[in-house]
Amino acid sequence: MPTALILVLVALGSVLFHILSPWWWTPIASNWGYIDNTINLTFWITGAVFTVIILFMAYCVFRFRHQPGRRAVYDPENKKLEWWLTIVTAVGVGAMLAPGLFVWNQFVTVPEGASEVEVIGQQWLWSFRLPGKDGRLGTSDTRNVSPDNPLGLNPNDPNGHDDVVIEADDLHLLLGKPVKLLLRSIDVVHSFYVPEFRAKMDLVPGMVTYVWFIPTRTGTFEMLCTELCGSAHYNMRAKVVVEQESEYQAWLRKQKTFAQLSARTRQAKGTQ
Amino acid sequence: MVDATIGTAGAIQPAEVKDVDLYHPKSWVTKYVFSQDAKVIAIQYSVTALSIGLVALVLSWLIRLQLAFPSSFSAIGPGEYLQFITMHGMIMVIYLLTALFLGGFGNYLIPLMVGARDMVFPYVNMVSYWVYLLAVLVLVASFFMPGGPTGAGWTLYPPQAILSSTPGREWGIILMLASLALFIIGFTMGGLNYVVTVLQARTRGMTLMRLPLTVWGIFMATILALLAFPALFVGSVMMLFDRLLGTSFFMPAIVEMGQHLKYRGGSPLLFQHLFWFFGHPEVYIVALPAFGIVSDLISTHARKNIFGYRLMVWALIIIGALSFVVWAHHMYVSGMNPYFGFYFATTTLIIAIPTAIKVYNWVLTLWRGDIHLTVPMLFALSFIVTFVNGGLTGLFLGNPVVDVPLSDTMFVVAHFHMVMGMAPIFVIFGAIYHWYPKVTGRMLDETLGKFHFWVSFLGAYAIYFPMHYLGLLGVPRRYFEMGDMAFIPQSAHDLNIFITVAALIVGFAQMVFLFNLIWSLSKGKPAGSNPWRATTLEWQTPETPPGHGNWGKELPVVYRWAYDYSVPGAKEDFVPQNQPATPRAA
Numbered sequence: 001m002p003t004a005l006i007l008v009l010v011a012l013g014s015v016l017f018h019i020l021s022p023w024w025w026t027p028i029a030s031n032w033g034y035i036d037n038t039i040n041l042t043f044w045i046t047g048a049v050f051t052v053i054i055l056f057m058a059y060c061v062f063r064f065r066h067q068p069g070r071r072a073v074y075d076p077e078n079k080k081l082e083w084w085l086t087i088v089t090a091v092g093v094g095a096m097l098a099p100g101l102f103v104w105n106q107f108v109t110v111p112e113g114a115s116e117v118e119v120i121g122q123q124w125l126w127s128f129r130l131p132g133k134d135g136r137l138g139t140s141d142t143r144n145v146s147p148d149n150p151l152g153l154n155p156n157d158p159n160g161h162d163d164v165v166i167e168a169d170d171l172h173l174l175l176g177k178p179v180k181l182l183l184r185s186i187d188v189v190h191s192f193y194v195p196e197f198r199a200k201m202d203l204v205p206g207m208v209t210y211v212w213f214i215p216t217r218t219g220t221f222e223m224l225c226t227e228l229c230g231s232a233h234y235n236m237r238a239k240v241v242v243e244q245e246s247e248y249q250a251w252l253r254k255q256k257t258f259a260q261l262s263a264r265t266r267q268a269k270g271t272q
Numbered sequence: 273m274v275d276a277t278i279g280t281a282g283a284i285q286p287a288e289v290k291d292v293d294l295y296h297p298k299s300w301v302t303k304y305v306f307s308q309d310a311k312v313i314a315i316q317y318s319v320t321a322l323s324i325g326l327v328a329l330v331l332s333w334l335i336r337l338q339l340a341f342p343s344s345f346s347a348i349g350p351g352e353y354l355q356f357i358t359m360h361g362m363i364m365v366i367y368l369l370t371a372l373f374l375g376g377f378g379n380y381l382i383p384l385m386v387g388a389r390d391m392v393f394p395y396v397n398m399v400s401y402w403v404y405l406l407a408v409l410v411l412v413a414s415f416f417m418p419g420g421p422t423g424a425g426w427t428l429y430p431p432q433a434i435l436s437s438t439p440g441r442e443w444g445i446i447l448m449l450a451s452l453a454l455f456i457i458g459f460t461m462g463g464l465n466y467v468v469t470v471l472q473a474r475t476r477g478m479t480l481m482r483l484p485l486t487v488w489g490i491f492m493a494t495i496l497a498l499l500a501f502p503a504l505f506v507g508s509v510m511m512l513f514d515r516l517l518g519t520s521f522f523m524p525a526i527v528e529m530g531q532h533l534k535y536r537g538g539s540p541l542l543f544q545h546l547f548w549f550f551g552h553p554e555v556y557i558v559a560l561p562a563f564g565i566v567s568d569l570i571s572t573h574a575r576k577n578i579f580g581y582r583l584m585v586w587a588l589i590i591i592g593a594l595s596f597v598v599w600a601h602h603m604y605v606s607g608m609n610p611y612f613g614f615y616f617a618t619t620t621l622i623i624a625i626p627t628a629i630k631v632y633n634w635v636l637t638l639w640r641g642d643i644h645l646t647v648p649m650l651f652a653l654s655f656i657v658t659f660v661n662g663g664l665t666g667l668f669l670g671n672p673v674v675d676v677p678l679s680d681t682m683f684v685v686a687h688f689h690m691v692m693g694m695a696p697i698f699v700i701f702g703a704i705y706h707w708y709p710k711v712t713g714r715m716l717d718e719t720l721g722k723f724h725f726w727v728s729f730l731g732a733y734a735i736y737f738p739m740h741y742l743g744l745l746g747v748p749r750r751y752f753e754m755g756d757m758a759f760i761p762q763s764a765h766d767l768n769i770f771i772t773v774a775a776l777i778v779g780f781a782q783m784v785f786l787f788n789l790i791w792s793l794s795k796g797k798p799a800g801s802n803p804w805r806a807t808t809l810e811w812q813t814p815e816t817p818p819g820h821g822n823w824g825k826e827l828p829v830v831y832r833w834a835y836d837y838s839v840p841g842a843k844e845d846f847v848p849q850n851q852p853a854t855p856r857a858a
Contacts, residue, residue, distance in 0.1 A: 003645055003650065003653070006730075007653070007657070010657060010730075010733060014661075014737060017737065017738065017741075021738075021741050022761070022763050023738075023741035023742060023744065023745050023761075023763065023764060023767065024741070024744060024745065025677070025744050025745060025746070026745065026746055026759045032676075032677075034673070035673050035674065035676065035677060038671065038673055038674055039668065039674050039677075039744075042667060042668050042671065042674060045667075046664035046665070046667055046668070049660075049664060050660055050661060050664055053631065053635060053656075053660050054656075054657060054660065056635055057635050057638060057653065057656060057657075060635065060638035060639055060641070060643065061638065061643055061645070061653065064574075064638065064639070064640060064641050064642065064643050065643050065645065066575075066642050066643055066644045066645070070642045071575075071642055071838050071845060072574060072575045072576035072640060072641040072642040072837060072838035072845070073576070073640040073641075073838070074576075074577065074837075074838050074839055074840050075576070075577070075579065075640065076577050076579070076580075076581065076835070077579070077580050077581070077582070077583075078579075078580070081636075082580055082583055082629070082632075082633075085628075085629065085632045086625060086629060089624070089625050089628040089629070090625055093621045093622070093624050093625060093667070096621065096667060096671060097617060097618065097621045097671065100617060100671035100672065100673050100674065101614055101617060101618075101672075103673040104610075104613050104614065104617065104672045104673050105614075107610075107672070107673055107676065108610035108611065108613065122527070123437050123528070123529065141525070142524070142525040142526065142527055143525050143532070145527040145532070147530070152527070183607070186526065186527045187431065187432075187435070187526050187527060187528050187529075188429075188430075188431045188432035188435060188437075188526075188540075189429055189431070189432065189540055191605065191680060193680070193746075193748070195677070195745070195746030195759050196759070198676060198677040199676065199677075200605050200676050200677060200679060200680070201605050201607060202605055202606050202607045203607070204540055204541060204606070204607040205431060205524045205525070205526055205540060206524025206525065206537075206538070206539065206540065207524075207541075207607060209607035220758075221759075222757050222758055222759055224748055224757075226679070226680040226681070226748045226749075227429070227680060228354070228424070228425040228427075228429065228432065228750045229432055229437075230432050230435070230437035230438050231349075231350045231351045231354060231423065231437060231438065231439060232350060232437075233350075233354075233750060233751070233752075234350060234750075234751040234752040234753060234755070235350075235755070237755075237757075
């Protein structure tokens with residue numbers, strides 16, 4: 001009896017906790033509302049299944065608990081019941097998978113005209129690169145990395161000379177403009193995560209990965225590394241600032257291009 | 273109805289093979305230390321696994337203390353924290369759960385349940401344990417080497433695993449990889465034994481479809497392990513080469529803290545594929561024995577046949593097969609080709625169907641049963657709760673878009689602790705309460721057992737259920753401390769303290785369990801040969817605990833399946849597998 005009651009309390013308590021929980025996802029700041037919807041749908045389906053199974057179990061424990069004279073019913077199989085349960089389960093699983101795959105298709109398909117921003121991870125800071133006036137990012141290679149060229153840009157690639165380099169500082173993004181992040185690491189695996197954007201993707205040394213989204217809300221958001229990257233992993237953070245056109249342009253004007261930065265180091269060297 | 277397996281048996285063939293002559297121990301050392309008796313080896317495996325498990329338990333307290341009270345413990349820095357989580361995870365998954373289910377329960381139960389005198393290769397079986405012990409010792413040694421154990425995370429992702437910014441780079445990672453390689457060698461010796469024994473040494477009348485589900489679960493898990501561990505083995509060896517010989521299997525060109533390293537052209541993703549090709553079946557290597565054992569616990573203590581036995585067997589086989597084609601669902605955000613997501617999402621969600629069938633059949637076994645709420649039964653019920661909960665959150669993470677925000681957050685930590693931490697551990701507890709009487713001849717104390725159960729079950733649920741919501745909020749895992757992140761409210765820090773308090777209480781309850789294990793050894797109620805009135809062969813041995821060779825002069829002959837509980841017309845509410853005809857009331 002108490003066992004059945006506690007099982008009921010576990011089931012109902014879980015549902016209540018879910019409804020009353022003050023811990024919930026952050027207010028969304030990107031176009032991935034579909035992801036939140038899919039999570040909600042999954043909560044509904046799995047929550048119903050969980051509650052039904054545990055309550056059924058609690059009922060059995062109460063109703064069929066051992067009492068003097070009770071004997072179990074000999075009942076090895078029931079093909080019809082087993083088929084029905086299989087089919088119902090398959091339908092439920094399909095109901096979660098179908099929207100999931102539909103949204104995944106959007107998640108991996110970058111729309112035309114998305115602006116490209118390169119994100120470079122290294123222990124334990126974030127750097128960024130924006131294409132310059134030519135709209136194209138120059139090539140890069142980890143082997144080019146040096147104190148003068150911390151992001152490893154190819155100095156012989158003219159496309160890269162006007163690239164805007166933001167080393168170990170915050171990233172600014174334009175409100176409402178689709179952005180494709182090109183992710184690259186020069187040491188270990190890192191992962192780009194901004195909870196409000198619902199977007200996450202690993203940065204893998206030796207290759208370039210990508211993730212895209214549309215910032216839909218102005219503000220400053222926390223950017224975290226979510227792939228273990230050594231002892232200061234917990235401290236690898238930066239800020240993403242989403243802002244309107246005018247503020248964004250004002251910020252952009254203050255940034256230096258690769259050519260400017262290299263010229264400055266050359267000058268500094270020359271005066272030594 | 274299950275035709276031939278129920279009721280009166282078909283004709284029993286005469287024995288085709290002569291009874292084997294076992295190695296008979298000549299001294300105390302060959303009887304209890306270098307023993308070739310599977311039962312002794314089982315106890316050696318279990319005691320070793322539980323001992324190293326205690327280390328993991330203590331590590332979990334340290335992890336939780338740090339998370340609840342950051343910067344209160346000067347002895348725990350970021351490096352130590354990573355070492356704790358790494359060793360906790362690796363010990364629990366490999367050295368405790370895998371070793372205990374297969375080396376412990378497998379060794380004890382397979383020969384007894386299939387009606388064999390011992391494993392078919394007793395000497396190799398003995399060596400298997402000693403290699404396992406060596407693997408454990410190598411692992412423990414890493415705590416005492418300069419730099420300490422590795423802090424690479426239990427997934428050991430390169431390049432960080434072997435670079436100097438990860439703790440344990442000097443010795444820890446080398447010993448970790450060496451220990452894994454040893455473990456796999458030791459396991460392979462044991463695993464071949466389990467498979468061949470099930471296939472070749474079943475007694476007369478014990479058809480495959482009469483095997484108890486415990487044996488089916490361990491058998492399938494062993495096959496998975498034999499096929500999956502080699503991937504981890506080659507991954508470990510290749511990473512050792514990268515670390516010691518400067519090869520570049522997993523290492524691309526890297527600039528570490530301004531220094532150009534000599535690596536070039538390797539692929540970090542290759543390791544992740546190898547790791548998860550092992551790592552996902554590993555989940556089922558732990559889960560399938562738990563599935564099997566819990567089926568038998570429920571059936572025995574509800575005095576009812578397991579519902580849908582044949583489907584249960586097929587579900588085990590299908591889950592085992594599917595577990596090899598879903599591994600990259602751990603890698604949706606790893607940077608692999610994103611179009612893999614469609615395939616791995618589909619296979620992953622398909623695996624939910626046979627798994628759900630197993631859950632239905634467990635609860636349907638309770639329906640119209642005669643439920644004895646013994647400690648093993650209580651643990652079986654708590655398994656269903658935690659497994660259903662953790663299985664359902666698996667449907668979140670198996671769906672790539674849902675996985676994107678949740679991956680590498682506390683949601684994942686909560687999910688896998690629920691589904692492959694709590695659920696199988698509750699089965700282990702239930703199984704220990706269930707079979708301890710056979711192993712020792714004495715019952716475990718029931719009052720202590722119930723205390724242990726309620727604190728562990730409700731405590732563990734209080735730890736892991738709320739933890740999901742931290743992940744939903746976006747709290748990342750493997751973080752030494754949260755710091756001052758704007759999106760994390762004060763209430764989340766309070767929740768962390770609550771979880772830690774619950775974890776410490778649950779940890780304390782395990783001490784009560786340990787006390788019970790030791791105390792009952794001499795003070796427990798004498799059990800008799802079949803205290804649970806169970807049908808399977810291990811309860812029908814002439815001696816309790818069973819002697820060397822298990823069966824005395826004559827091997828048992830099996831006439832029926834393992835689930836003849838409450839057969840209509842039978843006098844008792846159970847009919848042992850080796851009882852010829854159902855005694856029918858007139």
